[in-house]
Amino acid sequence: MNMKSRTLIGALTAAVVMAGSALAADPVKVGIIGPFSGGFAGSFGEPFRQGVETYVARHGDPMPGVKLELIWRDLPGTDPAAAKAKTLELVTKDKAQYIGGFVFTPNALAAAPVSEQGKVPIVIFNASASSVVSKSRYFVRTSNTLPQVTVPTAKNALDKGYKSVITVVSDYSPGIDAETAFTKTFTEGGGKVLESIRMPLTTTDFSAYLQNIALKKPDALFVFLPYGPPTYAFVRGYRDNGLDKAGIAFIGTSETQESDLQTLGDAAVGLETGYFYSAAHDSAENKAFVAKLKELYPKAEANPATVSAYDGMHAIYEMIRATGGKPDADKAIAAVAGKSWESPRGPISIDATTRDIVQNVYIRKVEKGADGRLLNKEIKTFEKQPDYGVVK
Numbered sequence: 001m002n003m004k005s006r007t008l009i010g011a012l013t014a015a016v017v018m019a020g021s022a023l024a025a026d027p028v029k030v031g032i033i034g035p036f037s038g039g040f041a042g043s044f045g046e047p048f049r050q051g052v053e054t055y056v057a058r059h060g061d062p063m064p065g066v067k068l069e070l071i072w073r074d075l076p077g078t079d080p081a082a083a084k085a086k087t088l089e090l091v092t093k094d095k096a097q098y099i100g101g102f103v104f105t106p107n108a109l110a111a112a113p114v115s116e117q118g119k120v121p122i123v124i125f126n127a128s129a130s131s132v133v134s135k136s137r138y139f140v141r142t143s144n145t146l147p148q149v150t151v152p153t154a155k156n157a158l159d160k161g162y163k164s165v166i167t168v169v170s171d172y173s174p175g176i177d178a179e180t181a182f183t184k185t186f187t188e189g190g191g192k193v194l195e196s197i198r199m200p201l202t203t204t205d206f207s208a209y210l211q212n213i214a215l216k217k218p219d220a221l222f223v224f225l226p227y228g229p230p231t232y233a234f235v236r237g238y239r240d241n242g243l244d245k246a247g248i249a250f251i252g253t254s255e256t257q258e259s260d261l262q263t264l265g266d267a268a269v270g271l272e273t274g275y276f277y278s279a280a281h282d283s284a285e286n287k288a289f290v291a292k293l294k295e296l297y298p299k300a301e302a303n304p305a306t307v308s309a310y311d312g313m314h315a316i317y318e319m320i321r322a323t324g325g326k327p328d329a330d331k332a333i334a335a336v337a338g339k340s341w342e343s344p345r346g347p348i349s350i351d352a353t354t355r356d357i358v359q360n361v362y363i364r365k366v367e368k369g370a371d372g373r374l375l376n377k378e379i380k381t382f383e384k385q386p387d388y389g390v391v392k
Contacts, residue, residue, distance in 0.1 A: 027069040028062065028325050030316060031090035032309075033083070033101035033111075034125070038076030043227035043259050044103045044305050045074075048125055051309030052100070054293045055317075062317045066325035071096060075107060083107035087114045087122075097327055098123070098319065100312045105129040105173045112136040119329035121319060123312040126305060129173035130389025133356050138329050140315055140336055140355045142348075143308040144276050146174045146224065147181035147389035149253050152361045152382035153222075153274030154185035157251050162219040164192045165251070168209060169224040171198035177389055178224035178253065186222075194218050201226070206234050210241040213248065220249035227305075231255050232263060239267045256366050258303035261374045268366045268374060277304045277345040278364050278376035289344035302344070311343050315350065347384075354390055361385045 032052060036045040052070065061067055071094050073086045083102070090096040091114060099115075100123040102108040108127035112135035115122045124132060124141040133139045157165065167182055169175035175198065183193050194216055197209055213221055221243070225231045238250055252273040261268060279290065279302040289310065290302045300306070315336050322335030338352035348359040360383050364376035 027067040028098070028320055029069045029071055029094060029096045031071045031073060031087075031094060031096035031099045031101075033073045033075050033086055033090075033099065033107075035076045035103055036072060036074040040077065040103060040228060044126060046300075047259060047303055047305035048101055048309040050293060050297050050300050051125075051306040051311075052313050054289065054296055054306070055310045055313035057296060058288070058292050059317065062320040063325065066320060068320075073101075075101075075103075078104045078106050080106045080110035084110040084114060087111040091118050091120050096120070098316050098332075100309065100316060101125050102127045105132055108132050108139075109135055112139065115139060119327075121316075121329050121332050123315050125308045125312050129177055130387055131173070133354060134390070138333055140333070140350060141357055142311040142315055142350075143304070144357065144359070145387040145389050146177035146253070148357075148359075148385050148387045149274050149276060149361050150178045150181040150224075151185050151388045152385055153251060153253060153363070154182045154191075155189065155382070156272075156274060156363050156380060157186060157220060157222070158189040158191055160249075162191060162249065162251075164194050164218040165220050165222050166195045166197065166213050166216060166218045167193060167222045168197045168199065168213070169222075170201050170203075170226060170230065172201055174226075175224050178222075181388055182222050201230075203230065204233055206237045207241060210237050210243060214241060214243055214246055217246065218248060220251050222251045223255060224253055225255060227254060227257060227260055231260050235264050235271070236267050244270075254304065256364065256376055257305075258301040258376070259305065261366070261376070262301070264374070269368065271366045272363060272379075273376070274361055274363050274382075275304065275376075276359050276361055277307050278362060278378050279303065280369075280375040280377060281345060281362075282378075283342075283344070283346065285342050286344040304345075307344050311341075311345075311348065314341060314343075315339075351386065354387065356387045356390070358384055358386050 034045045034048040103126045105127045115136040115138045121138045126143045169179045319332035340349035346360045362378040363380035
């Protein structure tokens with residue numbers, strides 16, 4: 001064992017001992033790590049904060065006699081070293097009993113050794129590569145995986161009669177997961193993938209890729225991009241380069257999610273995507289969630305990141321109740337594994353074996369509502385979708 005590992009284990013052991021000796025009246029500290037500044041703050045950081053605070057506002061204290069203290073840590077972008085350092089600081093200095101957040105897969109993976117060695121449950125609010133949750137016994141995910149939403153999206157493409165597709169994804173773990181899952185499902189169903197294009201995450205001008213796709217004339221293109229500016233540029237490029245007029249359909253996942261949707265504007269109208277949440281989801285739970293969100297944050301848009309954080313807090317509350325607010329990571333994880341509840345997105349559960357989420361995936365079509373604002377109208381449901389990226 002090297003010196004760094006011994007130092008980490010020593011610090012974590014001391015933190016766990018001190019946490020265990022805390023008075024019962026002490027609040028349960030929950031650290032939230034996300035991009036609260038920088039380019040991803042609007043797409044993830046603020047939605048994380050809004051989802052967490054909306055859940056707390058709706059449900060109050062986790063249980064009688066147990067208060068909650070939220071500790072926010074800013075992590076603006078992909079920085080595994082900083083992710084590990086901030087996680088360790090939350091555990092050893094701040095004595096956080098639970099942690100939630102993490103947008104980017106590399107950051108979540110960097111936090112895994114801290115979670116594992118320190119026995120600290122971490123609820124993943126986004127990082128969507130299939131491998132993430134397997135890296136620590138104390139990881140739980142309340143967002144999605146790319147195979148989970150991509151497999152039903154590919155099945156829907158086959159149902160629509162598309163025979164040929166070009167896949168276009170950002171070149172990092174979630175994008176590769178999406179490409180792999182789509183290609184496997186689509187080709188096994190009789191479709192043909194003409195080309196698989198992987199684009200650097202730093203790409204801002206997609207015209208060369210889109211012109212290449214137009215020349216090859218597939219029935220459709222399947223795209224996966226992270227939220228925010230890359231999506232704006234790609235969707236507008238799809239229209240500006242005339243792919244829609246050439247009859248090349250757009251197949252996506254999160255590209256029309258609500259924190260981007262109004263900014264995308266009319267370029268998004270008619271696009272179909274497969275994803276786990278629409279703010280237009282018609283249920284009593286979603287209406288109550290949106291109403292409380294708007295009460296707290298009048299300008300907020302309910303979106304997948306908000307709901308993932310909201311449900312992440314539900315998981316943390318379940319773990320707090322199961323342990324009476326005391327540190328017991330194994331008991332906490334056992335309490336949430338296999339748990340089911342009604343989310344604003346619909347019925348969800350945490351797989352008892354993988355600790356990953358099982359949920360509906362909706363095919364959504366962008367339309368203009370009666371108020372002129374864009375919405376993702378659910379037109380088809382694939383129920384109880386697991387993570388297809390993990391073989392049990």
